Amino acid sequence: MITRLLAAAAVLALSAPLSAQEKPGAPPAEQIEPQVKSRSLTGTFGGQRMSYTATVSETILEGDDGKQEAVIVTTSYVKSPRDTSRPVFFIYNGGPGSGSVWLQMGAWGPKRVGIPSDARDDGAPPYPILENPESLLDVADLVFIDPPGTGFSFLTKGTDPEKYYGLRQDARAVAQVIRRWINDNGRWNSPKYLGGESYGTTRTAMVVDELEGGTFNDVALNGLILVSTILDLAGREPTPGNEMAYIVTLPNMAAAAYYHGKVQAPSVEAIAEEARQFAIGPFATALLKGQDLPDAERAAVRAELSRLTGLSEEYLDQANLRVTSQRFYKELLRDRGLTIGRLDARYTGRDYDNAGETPDNDPSFYGIDAGYTAAVNSWLRDGLGFETDREYQSIGREPGQYWDWSMNNGRGRNAYLNVAPLIGRAMRENSQLRLFNAQGWYDFATPFFGAEYSLNRFGIPQDRLTFKYYDAGHMMYVRDEDRVKLSNDLREFIRAR
Known part of the structure; x- marks a missing residue:
C-alpha cells in the first residue's frame, strides 16, 4: 500500500511540468469544434417583405500559445441573397456582463418578446414571441455579439479571467470577433455600424479605438449607435465631494x-x-x-x-x-x-x-427580466436550434468580479474614467464617422444630461452628432411607441450615410 501511495505521489509531482512542456508524442488537449446553426426565414421589416438567414455560431479565440481560451456566440441576421453593399450593424448590450438579449429580443431582432408597454410587471409565462416589424433588417444586416462571460459565451477551463474581463481586454476580444465575422462573410467593403446599450456604449468607445486606433489593418466605421449612454463614469458616481x-x-x-x-x-x-x-x-x-x-x-x-x-x-x-x-x-x-x-x-x-x-x-428590472430570459432561450434553442447545456447569462456576475476598469490593462490609475475622448479621436480621424445617441427621459442608470455633458466636450465634432429622446427609460423600446420611434430614427440615420 505504501509503495503504491509513493508511486502515485511521484506521478502527481511530475504531471505539472511534463504537461506544461508537452512531451513529444503526447495527445493534444481536446479541441472545441465551433457550433454553427442556420435557418432560412422570411419576415416583414420596415414595411419590406424579405428573406433572411439567421445563424447562431461560436467563434473560438485562442491565446498566443494556441490554447482555446474563449468561445464567443454571435447571432446574425443577413438578407437573402447576400448583398455586400448593404450595411452591417454589430450590436451588444452592457453590464459589463449583460448578454445581447435586451436589444435582440426587445428592439432590433426579427423576433421580440411581448411584454406590457405601460410600465407594468411582465407577470408569468408563457410570454409571446412576436414578429418584430421594427427590426432594422430592412436597412442593415445585424450581428448580435455576446462578449466573454455573457449570454452563451464562456471562457474555457484554465483561462485566466483577467485576460478577457476589463475595459481594454473585452474590447480586444469583441474587435477580434468583428474582424473574424467580416472576413468569414466577405464584408470588408460593406458600410459598418457599431453600437450598444448602457455599458455597451462604453464598450463602443473602446472597440472603435481597437478597430480604428491602430496603424495597420484598420476597420473603418460609418456610424456609432449609442443607446442609454455612459461614457464619463467618474462624473456619475455620488462619492462625497x-x-x-x-x-x-x-x-x-x-x-x-x-x-x-x-x-x-x-x-x-x-x-x-x-x-x-x-x-x-x-x-x-x-x-x-x-x-x-x-x-x-x-x-x-x-x-x-x-x-x-x-x-x-x-x-x-x-x-x-x-x-x-x-x-x-x-x-x-x-x-x-x-x-x-x-x-x-x-x-x-x-x-x-x-x-x-x-x-x-x-x-x-424585475418588471421585465423574466420575459426576456424566457424569450431568448426559447428563440435561440428551439427557434434556431442552438444546442448547449450552458445557462444563458442575461446579466452574468462573473465578469464583474474580475473587471479591470483601467484603460490600459491594469497600468495607470484612471482615477477619472472617461472614454468619450476615444470617440472624439475616432471622429477626428474619420471624417465620415457619425454618432447617434438615444436617451430615455426616465433613465437614472445613464442620465440623459450626463450623456449630453460627456459628448459636448472639446475634441468631439458636434456637427456629426444626432440626439434623440424617448418617453421611457433605460430600455425605451419596452414602450411600444418608443420602439417604433427608435427604429424609425435609426433607419433615417443609417440611410443618411
Missing part, C-alpha cells in the same frame, strides 16, 4: 417628478430644460461653494430645487441639497407608499415597509 453626480442627475429627478404628477410643466421636455439650466447655473454654483454658501442663496436654491424635484425643502435641507438617486427613488412617492424604478422611473414598486431610505429592489 463629487458634485458633478448631483448636477447630471437633477434633470432626471425633474422628469420623474413630472411623470408622477409631483411637479407641473407643459411637457417633460420643458421641465427637463428648466432643470438643465438650473443644474449648470445656480445649483452648480451653490454646490461648489460648499460651506461658504450664504444662507440667503441656500434658501433660494433649496426652494427652486424643491419645485423641480417635488421633494420638500425640509428633506433637501437635511440632505445638504445633495440627494442621491437611491434616496430619490424612495422619497419621491413615499406619501403613496411606492418607490420608483432606476432603469425606468415610470415603474413603481411597493417595499416591505415605507420607512427606509432606499428601495428593496428595482421595479423596472
Whole structure:
C-alpha cells in the first residue's frame, strides 16, 4: 500500500511540468469544434417583405500559445441573397456582463418578446414571441455579439479571467470577433455600424479605438449607435465631494417628478430644460461653494430645487441639497407608499415597509427580466436550434468580479474614467464617422444630461452628432411607441450615410 501511495505521489509531482512542456508524442488537449446553426426565414421589416438567414455560431479565440481560451456566440441576421453593399450593424448590450438579449429580443431582432408597454410587471409565462416589424433588417444586416462571460459565451477551463474581463481586454476580444465575422462573410467593403446599450456604449468607445486606433489593418466605421449612454463614469458616481453626480442627475429627478404628477410643466421636455439650466447655473454654483454658501442663496436654491424635484425643502435641507438617486427613488412617492424604478422611473414598486431610505429592489428590472430570459432561450434553442447545456447569462456576475476598469490593462490609475475622448479621436480621424445617441427621459442608470455633458466636450465634432429622446427609460423600446420611434430614427440615420 505504501509503495503504491509513493508511486502515485511521484506521478502527481511530475504531471505539472511534463504537461506544461508537452512531451513529444503526447495527445493534444481536446479541441472545441465551433457550433454553427442556420435557418432560412422570411419576415416583414420596415414595411419590406424579405428573406433572411439567421445563424447562431461560436467563434473560438485562442491565446498566443494556441490554447482555446474563449468561445464567443454571435447571432446574425443577413438578407437573402447576400448583398455586400448593404450595411452591417454589430450590436451588444452592457453590464459589463449583460448578454445581447435586451436589444435582440426587445428592439432590433426579427423576433421580440411581448411584454406590457405601460410600465407594468411582465407577470408569468408563457410570454409571446412576436414578429418584430421594427427590426432594422430592412436597412442593415445585424450581428448580435455576446462578449466573454455573457449570454452563451464562456471562457474555457484554465483561462485566466483577467485576460478577457476589463475595459481594454473585452474590447480586444469583441474587435477580434468583428474582424473574424467580416472576413468569414466577405464584408470588408460593406458600410459598418457599431453600437450598444448602457455599458455597451462604453464598450463602443473602446472597440472603435481597437478597430480604428491602430496603424495597420484598420476597420473603418460609418456610424456609432449609442443607446442609454455612459461614457464619463467618474462624473456619475455620488462619492462625497463629487458634485458633478448631483448636477447630471437633477434633470432626471425633474422628469420623474413630472411623470408622477409631483411637479407641473407643459411637457417633460420643458421641465427637463428648466432643470438643465438650473443644474449648470445656480445649483452648480451653490454646490461648489460648499460651506461658504450664504444662507440667503441656500434658501433660494433649496426652494427652486424643491419645485423641480417635488421633494420638500425640509428633506433637501437635511440632505445638504445633495440627494442621491437611491434616496430619490424612495422619497419621491413615499406619501403613496411606492418607490420608483432606476432603469425606468415610470415603474413603481411597493417595499416591505415605507420607512427606509432606499428601495428593496428595482421595479423596472424585475418588471421585465423574466420575459426576456424566457424569450431568448426559447428563440435561440428551439427557434434556431442552438444546442448547449450552458445557462444563458442575461446579466452574468462573473465578469464583474474580475473587471479591470483601467484603460490600459491594469497600468495607470484612471482615477477619472472617461472614454468619450476615444470617440472624439475616432471622429477626428474619420471624417465620415457619425454618432447617434438615444436617451430615455426616465433613465437614472445613464442620465440623459450626463450623456449630453460627456459628448459636448472639446475634441468631439458636434456637427456629426444626432440626439434623440424617448418617453421611457433605460430600455425605451419596452414602450411600444418608443420602439417604433427608435427604429424609425435609426433607419433615417443609417440611410443618411
